[in-house]
Amino acid sequence: MNQEQLAALLRTLLQFGGGIAVGRGWIDADTATAVIGAIVTITVTAWGLYARRNTALVQSAAAVPQVAQIVTTSPHIAEAAGPKVVAQ
Secondary structure: OOOOHHHHHHHHHHHHHHHHHHEEEOOHHHHHHHHHHHHHHHHHHHHHHOOOHHHHHHHHOOOOOOOEEEEEHHHHHHHHHHEEEEEO
C-alpha cells in the first residue's frame, strides 16, 4: 500500500466515523467537520515531515533504477539507505 492509498483510507475512515458520531447524536456536523479536518491536517503534516527526512529522501533517490550510486558524507544515512548508498 502506497502513501496515497493510505491517505485515502484514512480520510474515508474518518468520514465514516464522523458520520456515525453525528448520526448517533454524539457530536454535531460542524464539530465533526472541524475534528476530522484537524486530524487529517495533523496526520498529513506529520507524514510529510517523516517522509522528507534526509534518510527517506536518499532512499527514494536510491530506489530509482537509473541511479547507480549515491555518495554521502553521513555513515548513518549510508547504512539506513541501502546498498546503492556509500559514505565517503
